[in-house]
Amino acid sequence: MMEQNRPNGTLRHLLTLEGMPKTQIEALLTRARKFVRPIGEAPVHTHSLAGITVANLFTEPSTRTRVSFELAAKRLGADVVNLEVQLSSRVKGESMLDTIYTLEACHVDVFVIRDAETGVHELVASHVKPHASVLSAGEAHVAHPTQGLLDALTILQAKDRFDGLKVAIVGDVRHSRVARSAWHALTTLGVAEIRIVAPRALMPPAGEFAGCERFNSLDTGITGVDVIMMLRIQKERMETAAIPDADRYFQKFGLSAERLAKAKPDAIVMHPQPMNRGIEIASDVADGPQSVIKDQVRNGVAVRMAVLEAVIEGRGP
Amino acid sequence: MMEQNRPNGTLRHLLTLEGMPKTQIEALLTRARKFVRPIGEAPVHTHSLAGITVANLFTEPSTRTRVSFELAAKRLGADVVNLEVQLSSRVKGESMLDTIYTLEACHVDVFVIRDAETGVHELVASHVKPHASVLSAGEAHVAHPTQGLLDALTILQAKDRFDGLKVAIVGDVRHSRVARSAWHALTTLGVAEIRIVAPRALMPPAGEFAGCERFNSLDTGITGVDVIMMLRIQKERMETAAIPDADRYFQKFGLSAERLAKAKPDAIVMHPQPMNRGIEIASDVADGPQSVIKDQVRNGVAVRMAVLEAVIEGRGP
Amino acid sequence: MMEQNRPNGTLRHLLTLEGMPKTQIEALLTRARKFVRPIGEAPVHTHSLAGITVANLFTEPSTRTRVSFELAAKRLGADVVNLEVQLSSRVKGESMLDTIYTLEACHVDVFVIRDAETGVHELVASHVKPHASVLSAGEAHVAHPTQGLLDALTILQAKDRFDGLKVAIVGDVRHSRVARSAWHALTTLGVAEIRIVAPRALMPPAGEFAGCERFNSLDTGITGVDVIMMLRIQKERMETAAIPDADRYFQKFGLSAERLAKAKPDAIVMHPQPMNRGIEIASDVADGPQSVIKDQVRNGVAVRMAVLEAVIEGRGP
Known part of the structure; x- marks a missing residue:
């Protein structure tokens, strides 16, 4: 299990909830509650991710989770790009990382990844530069934090x-x-x-x-x-x-x-x-x-806003 | 034929022009004229849909009508998400509605739907919460309002x-x-x-x-x-x-x-x-x-801006 | 070879570097350098393309070059739409141009086109209205300026x-x-x-x-x-x-x-x-x-920002 936190203790990646300290989970839930609005009321919009770029890497273009992450990022003021990619860590591990490096060199700050294979998320997380974060949007049967x-x-x-x-x-x-x-x-x-x-x-x-x-x-x-x-x-x-x-x-x-x-x-x-x-x-x-x-779905956007805000805020000023 | 207007008489859904009162059509045309600019001049940009979320649900990703709606929404300041989905009202009616409910719970305000099947638009419109609107971007051979x-x-x-x-x-x-x-x-x-x-x-x-x-x-x-x-x-x-x-x-x-x-x-x-x-x-x-x-295409963006603005404005403050 | 510059000498289209004067290339490189930031630092954001609409027409949805152009345009404040289209100049030349005219009538200012066929870019560039620009994002084996x-x-x-x-x-x-x-x-x-x-x-x-x-x-x-x-x-x-x-x-x-x-x-x-x-x-x-x-990729976004800014700025006030 790789370290998800930065040396300063803030959340950097979110790949799994396994082993995450209770206080950290509670802090994310508290942060998420700020973003919850009843269905039918206007959602929260902030500028806390202004200047930040989020890339959604999904194997299918139309998943609800992609939309949830996309809206969470946009409502925080981020630039968002969607890519439909089949990542694969085994044979073509390096070429997969080259895709990531390319996006990183385009100043992508947050990689939101869904993949049917285990290990891709951790491989990416262990190779991106210190400023970048990886958020799992679903990993095989293993995790959907x-x-x-x-x-x-x-x-x-x-x-x-x-x-x-x-x-x-x-x-x-x-x-x-x-x-x-x-x-x-x-x-x-x-x-x-x-x-x-x-x-x-x-x-x-x-x-x-x-x-x-x-x-x-x-x-x-x-x-x-x-x-x-x-x-x-x-x-x-x-x-x-x-x-x-x-x-x-x-x-x-x-x-x-x-x-x-x-x-x-x-x-x-x-x-x-x-x-x-x-x-x-x-x-x-x-x-x-x-x-x-329906509350689960509504909370999904709020939780994703909280996680995005937390990993960016934690980089420090 | 379902009611397209709110109890307060403002336009809520746009599924068909059949039976729409003359004054309402005229009002939409008048509103659209505000948004018409000659090709080659800068298009109108406003903030009238700031904070609003528009979801484009099309069965094909690359239709011109999708682009027209997408630009109309963006130029009014809305957040826009595109989904490529095959809606179907018959066998899987409920699962189709679950997709809609999910988007609604993500605070989508306007559903722009193109579908080759009749009845999908009305089914969706009759199930979304009062704040949400459904705009038809084409329904089978029936309507393209x-x-x-x-x-x-x-x-x-x-x-x-x-x-x-x-x-x-x-x-x-x-x-x-x-x-x-x-x-x-x-x-x-x-x-x-x-x-x-x-x-x-x-x-x-x-x-x-x-x-x-x-x-x-x-x-x-x-x-x-x-x-x-x-x-x-x-x-x-x-x-x-x-x-x-x-x-x-x-x-x-x-x-x-x-x-x-x-x-x-x-x-x-x-x-x-x-x-x-x-x-x-x-x-x-x-x-x-x-x-x-070409005037028709240019007017298409203006009309879609007018309809989007009208359905949101009509919700009241 | 068609003229890429406007009568006033500013760059209008970028289809090829063949025959481009040294001073013009140098000016683009100088402009691009303004936009280069080390990987890991915040990318430049401006409003120089506010109100401008950029359409990315790629034959495949997920190319890295598309993302590079998309981020370049967004960071300059443009509205961006992505279309997955197969353009073809031969048999269906006119229907291809109709797609372009439709986008033009939607107030698209800049067409970013990747195509596997030669000549499509030049055909489009020779038919769009004077305010519009065509940027090649790759043309067959011929050019990738x-x-x-x-x-x-x-x-x-x-x-x-x-x-x-x-x-x-x-x-x-x-x-x-x-x-x-x-x-x-x-x-x-x-x-x-x-x-x-x-x-x-x-x-x-x-x-x-x-x-x-x-x-x-x-x-x-x-x-x-x-x-x-x-x-x-x-x-x-x-x-x-x-x-x-x-x-x-x-x-x-x-x-x-x-x-x-x-x-x-x-x-x-x-x-x-x-x-x-x-x-x-x-x-x-x-x-x-x-x-x-990796420097090449990072410079890619900067160069595309420079080209986008140059072709819009050159239209004059």
Whole structure:
């Protein structure tokens, strides 16, 4: 694990929430709260990134996370460029770094990277010049740290605390960067009980998610919890789990209103999106009063503004 | 048909010109005129959309209409994000709306949508929160309202009136959203006589374009008119019309200089672009003194600035 | 060759460096130097292009040159739109120009065009209105004038002069627009000796690169030179040159540290990127103390800012 902080202790890169000190996570959440506005109200605009250049390097042009980062950067006054690139650390590692060096020489300050391969983010972060920062917008199944932060912020807004909460993470945990980053954040922030609910074949390997109780039954897994974090299921993963089709998945692991009643009455329902409605979550639950799914998205922009501001501010004057 | 106006009577969505009151169309044209500058002069820049976020959702990244909307929004000071998305209202209606909700939660105020399917625009408009607006940048064969407005503005600039004008719409009217929006606008604005000129197979269904005289001969159809609106013909539609090739199409429905002489001497020639030169229109006509085709494009940016400004201003302070 | 200057002598288009007067090249380099900042320092931001609109027309969305132009324009305060278009001057010449006219009617002031076909740039430049400018971002194998300028600037920064320098251009010179623009710039600026080093099959035709000595041996070709400009080799071109594979190419025409020792001790190594490390250049050379490859990229943004500022400033008040 590489050092994400500068020698002066400020955040430089954000690649993972694993091992990030509680105070640092809390500081980012506090900073993010400044940027949260209700949907329908004007978003915050500042000039704190004036003169700064942010490059979004995504393998697909149209992801929602790209838009969230793009708007976060623009609303802080940054110049933004979007590139659709397939980074690859293995065979063509050096040519990948040449792309990064080229952007760095164009005075790009912040690299926002999404990549399906592990290790690309860290490789880039370990090679850019001291003034530059790398922010992960998703790394394989490993990490999605801004998602972890926005999930934590959403829980905090709803519950006003982390200690004593019971959280269930439900679905294809094995392949989920969302689950891993949430687990890192919530564990550090003091959530008492995190449960993993998944078909056997989609359980994470034994060594991971230490301390989490594991459930193969959704009904049992969510009983009495405060927070239900649903994950997206890919069709090909149902096969892995020997679940014949979407209907059968919904019967076993889909969150219906009936099932939701097993959680605490004031439990909140989360989903990182995009949702497979009717497969991992019923529409009436996704749109129901316990759902905070739109809050997650709204908090996503705020969290990304906070992270961008933090890494630039931390460079010093 | 859904309500496009807010309860306070201001324009909220622009999905169609059908049924829009004359005074409202006139007000948009008046507002647009403020933004018109001759090609080669500096375009108007304002801050009236400062803090506002516009999302362009197009199925193709490189359309001219996207650029026109993008520049309109930027010149009013808005933040703009482009997404290349395939929206679909049928099977995946809810997942489509989730994309919209995500953008809404990112504080997108205006959704500019082009889609090949009918009904997507209205579905989105009926689901976004009260502060958000949906502007159609083209809907199947049904509507292209900003095109209709820019066509009306172009005619007004050239003729300084609508009453008493004779207008011929020529080509594949059946499949044309441009023709439909022009017809809605011009009818409301008081154009006395609108003629449809098309091969039999490309005539609109009987119930549509009420009150328009229909012509299968271009020569007859444009005789004595003040305005000729040419439409783009798709190759596959020639087959539908049993016209063997482009040459033959030009012979029967192409606007040559010779034919143009049958219209009034001061008739203007319009085309929504992109043109098939030598197929539906001769190059010397497209570039000739009676052509106002470039004016249409220039007016397009002005009309889009007007519509953007109107829908935001109408939200009130 | 079309006139690139306005009647008042200011630069209007930049399509080629061929025939550009020495004073004009020097003025652009001087202007560019104002914009150069060390990598890691804040780039220059001005408002000199406020109100100006720049359209980037590239055949591929993700080229580094597009990003360089985009950032140059944004840092001068321009509005920028990106279009991915396949221009083609031959059959569809007029439809290509219609795209340009459409953008012009949207008040685009500067067209930055990259195209794989010769002649497109000149065709566009000869048809746009007097206020508009065309900047080549690469034309087939013919010209890449901003690359030529940034190469000249990089040499000037390192050597502080042009006269008396010996420069070797190495690799697939035959198909290289980089080589041609460098040759035009350096010849005009007074470089005494330019050498072409290439496999026989990749030598330019006899009439081109007049006055350059030609070498088929890299060792001989770079002996005693001040500047080595390496070019990118395409795999299919190795076949043309009857070189069986990348290893063999490296043995014959790859710049290794050992070979570099044949040049002057203070010789600089350049490459336009993207590099094939281990094929035309060894990694330790690309990253070594004599490499100025990152300086080239950094200078690229500065040169593009200078050119953009010059063509707009030259329009007069």
